[in-house]
Amino acid sequence: MVDIKLEDYQWDALNCCGCKGCIWVDHIYTPGIRHGIKCPSIMHYFFDSYSALGRCKLALGLLEGSLEFSSTAIDIIYKCNLCGACDVGCKRNLDLEPLMILETLRIKAVEKGSAPPPPLKAIAQSVLETGNPYGVQKLPSNPETLSSSSAPQLVFFPGCNMLFNQRHLLKVTQNVLSATGLDFAQFPNPCCGRPLYVAGMATEAKAIAEANISFLERAGLHTIVTGCAECYKTWKVDYPKLLGSATNQMPYRVLHTSQLLDTLMTRQHTLQFVHPLPPALAGKKIAYHDACNLGRLSEEWIPWSGTRGKWGLTSPPKIYRRGTYGEYDSPRKLLMAIEDIELVEFPRNRENTLCCGSGGGVMNAFPDFAMATAHSRLKEAIDVGIEVIVTGCPFCLEHLTRAARQTGAPIRLYDIAEIVAHCLGLYDLEQH
Template identity: 50%
Template sequence: MEHLRLEKYRWDAENCCGCKGCIWVDPVYVRGKAWAVRCPSLLRFRFDSYSALGRLKLAVGLMDGEIQLTDTALDIIYKCNLCGACDVGCKRNLDLEPLLALEALRILAVEQGTGPPRALTQIAENIAATGNRYGIDPRGRSEWIPQSEKAKAEAPVAFFAGCNISYKNPALAECAISLLDALDVAYCLFPEESCCGHPFTVAGMAHSAIDVAKTNIAKLAQTGATTILTICAECYKTWKVDYPKLLGKGTSEMGYEVMHIVELLWQLLRHGDFMARRPLRLRVAYHDPCNLGRLSEAWVHWSGTRGPCGITKPPKYYRRGDKGIYQEPRMLISMISGIDLKEFPRARENALCCGAGGGVLEAYPDFGMFTARQRLQEAAAMGVEAIVSACPYCRDMLSSAARVSNPSIKVYDIVELMSASLLDKELPS
């Protein structure tokens, strides 16, 4: 837990040089200023305090006792998607850890009794009462399981649906299960599934997140499965990155690995044995979910000291966001006959968050909608008919905004596209 505390990132915060790499996408990738800002919070609030550099100055002030955790400070700390775009930009030039410092600010706010915002406390109460973030009767959690499913009692792969899929988007689980069945994947369902704990992590409630991590890892061990399979990018990142970060050890040490369904599908389909049955004539752009892209790079635990000029002993590996899951979803979409796949100007590790991340969807829905509309404008400027993503939260956030501001742009999850094409199913209207 010590490695999560703000004081651990004092050097990083004090050595922010104000270069604003955390705000702008490099001009190599984006021409002009229309799509050049990478930080949703800065885009919305138009003040440096609402960017990584402002938050690092705030962190120094708090550690030195020159600033208190006032309502304004909390506003700055929580009106951030924890999307990691700043971290990628900063690390192009420097070995600093802005994102870990932003997360540590929230842990500090919780420990001092001032955070998180009420909407995130409510989610925590829902999880404590029902095991899911929505506070819905948990007896309905598995109602999405189709009668024909071929799940086994024991298998090397355990399917973890997550709260959103189980309660809000069961159709995505049905698509995924149909694909697994059609491809003869041996899988079991995660037993007595409850929340992965992601809401605790983004709220800064590290102790609760640690408890959930331990419980879920113990449940997985009971199944005998060694791979967790998800279709939710948030669950994926939680199992792959947050559990190791919270517990200070890698997934292999804890006896499991994590796969998103796009990784599994690409592994199974890359040799072309299973052919798409229905062409889809659509011009689409793939939206990289933060939690499947730059935030999903495996956690490498480091413990040591920083000396003069920031030299670390022992040497430290920096997660720079370039090893996320970027290629597999693009290859899968490209396999579908008739599809015209376009790239957003802000793509891969430079992708703009959909607006939902970091608890913003629940705590500051207007801010979330603002960012989603920005993304839709980017899509509209490219002339695409649909956005495809690989996370139910991105799908929900972008479709809510599309209904209001760009109704001609459809939003799909990649499992909907794959099951429409491979299994000849209808795309949702």
Template identity: 30%
Template structure:
């Protein structure tokens, strides 16, 4: 999107009667017109006109956006506020005016190659994988599965091995760059990306599998858009499993399941059905949908730097999404994103179990839930 296109889009949005406001998760959290798609467009529009520059308050509002693109679902003219916000954030970073906590996050990724400040040498050195004679497949673990939601990583390697793949997890993997792309640190993101492309292209395998939708979006969209090409296809685990449904147990889980669509997997990548196909295959009782699902699904509240800057508001959004899941009467809330699972599980109580898709597969194949109890 060039400057003229962006100016025209924010002009149109600034004159709109704000039909998107009611589904914006940050409007839900703040109950203010400022942190809404319309409010952010007005700030950029006024700056373009020279009426009001992007002052400190404007920067704050622009970093109150989750870039979830839910507003785009409801926007009749199709104004892509998330992309506009991301482009303006790049300018804010270039002018060295990004929020201090976001700068610290970027510096942490640059030095540690993950946003958590963990020792990079221990990223994947704890992983044990059974070797097979099957087709080689690279599992790009992502930072959250490697350092925080480790059950997702181990469940994934067991699932892939069980399907006959020879799973490769490289210790040379760095952060995919998603947190950097989304918060305006594009050049730093590209330095992580170039490293990953070199590493992944040097590995002999048939495909790359990811469990993190942020990684999936970056590897399949941001990398090629910036001239970085991977020499093998990239699949989200749900896509691979959907292609192997006949190899998964059928109807063995006797519980009620609902599903949360991750923003990067759903709205940003158009992957809605594969996770549902897997859940429906494994469950004896099928899938019960939340009222807000697919391209109308509410964000979990954990993206684009919001949890770093505004943790309380981020948790409010996550708690609301959990409430929507509880309304379905489900026993389990399944997602297909380590970041989403991390947020939603933190806001859930014992009445609703939050698990990720590979953990669900392991429940079906082992007969045990992620906490080790018999299902």
């Protein structure tokens, strides 16, 4: 069992004032109305029910017993990317916790036996039976190895997408990590458990968290490096959340590859770019797409319990996660270190980024909705002249690349590790 309950967020649901800060990018951050909505769900389904606002009312009705987990309620609960844009917006106004309401709605729906929806249930089953969401019985052979002594400094957690789906990213990331000269071992378990958590199966996700942490502890390892934004957030935020702990109490720390590489390049000066961008990319407008899970969702988890007084004042004081301290700078610093690069920004960037559309189980459960959001993101890019998109999440890369192919959008997409590998002379971007 896990101690994450919808009931703990009843005060938040009750105090939603309907201001819609969870839907719109705050006006001081957006240049106009065209890219002003940041909630993919309401952007696609139009009704307030498909926003954090509506889901707060739904949560209240479920808690008070005036609503039940009907098929409509389940539809509303799962047609959401769990992207956290609403949470950032809400905390500019009222310091409520809409994202925790969205997560605990799923957990409660599963407890009541009304969820997960069949596509997410099938993926969860694959994770439970085979250890990975793709249902692959045997790990693919891995000709690319990382150097490892008996006591490696770091452990590389590739995640299921690189291991089973985008093998070229696995090889590129391994090559970049090898080039750092640090001693890595590769984590044996492919899954961080995120598919279970987004399905609402918190108990099963917790079991994976415990198994993964226990492996680390037995191996005496303390630092994990991953190139996957979803794995990064799961290890950093969801594991302590599931275990009733805090990020800074965990027996390990987790780094995204961009953070490690940024440190080695800009602070320790032990990594140097030797190759410029290839001619096909030189002079192009390049933008970094903030993956929700590496950016606004990745702030440290700090549990809170206490009482609320007048105006909701908390005792002891509650520390809020507002998205401000997510990882935004490391990938940008790596890109800015490239000679002659023209780095531009999406109108919706950093904590106001628009989800690529794949998160929260949406890519599997509601592919049309997922694709519509990806199309919006590409349209936003085209509107401001972006020609190349770089990201730090294999799921964003896969999903936006598929959308670009579908629409014929004149945009090239890369993972940050591919760009770094090229500039280190380990990879040829023009061949990909």
